Amino acid sequence: MKLIIDTDPGIDDAMAIAYAAAAPEIDLIGLTTVFGNTHVHQSSRNARFLVDKLGLDIPVAQGASAAHGKDDHSPSEHVHGPEGFGDLTDIPEIGQNHDLTAAEFLVEMAREHAGELVVCAVGPLTNIADAMALDPAFSKNLGRLVIMGGAVYCPGNITPHAEANIYHDAHAADAVFTAPPETVLVGLDVTLKTLYQNADFEALAQKSADMGVFLRDISKFYLQFYKEIGGLDGCGLHDSTAVIACTHDHMFDLVQTGVQVITEGDALGATIPQDGRPPVTVCRDVDGAGVVDLFTARVASLP
Ligand code: BDR
Ligand code: CA
16 A cells, blocks of 8 residues: 655654554555644654665655744644654754655655555644645545544543644644545544553564664653653554554444534634534544554564
């Protein structure tokens, strides 16, 4: 399956990219970057660093630096660290971004691999909305859009109402759900049922001396955040769960519903089931232990 990950790496993004690189049924053909956990130039630098570390030869196309209608963005430094990789701050600039913007690259690739390409969006949905606006045929050309975002049947994480990716560009998200391509929504409803604990990271580091050790090391900061703020002994495999949903839908309990995103007020970024809208597939429940085991088995196979 041909896959592009639209991403803001980001600790759990790094895990998802590692998973995609290791999964035999995934042909990862590029990364597109967006603001979110970090500023977009940091997302792109981190993405290129990961591509190099994983020994991949794929492009990184840089996308939006802020939400629609905004000039700037405040990164989630308290969650992902000052540079996006926890306590690791000395991250080299390796290679260069693709000449096309993220939206242009997504449009091109959807055209080239019409009906086949899956895009897994694990950051704010700005680039996806931009690609939809850039090419009216983009949605039709896409095989499927799989989104890590939202909290349809459960509370949010960035506010009591909203999940972070949707909250960071609620207008873009609402535009996507107004006329969605074939879409699967992988929200906190399921990703908080895939807790990855300290012992899981240690086991991974034992098996994978380079990538496993890297992920264990950058995740210490993330685990600390989860413990102090969320009272949770482990972090959600948010973005990896979305990548796993691209190929393993049998691990999820799926429902069809339209989704509306609240674009103002206290509930900004809330994802509300809405019958009047075109249906998307919402993941309502998951085999969380199965996702954790699959993640470990695949990523442990990396050097
Ligand atoms: C999402 O927000 C980001 O912090 C994570 O990378 C993930 O994509 C979880 O709400
Ligand atoms: Ca992310």
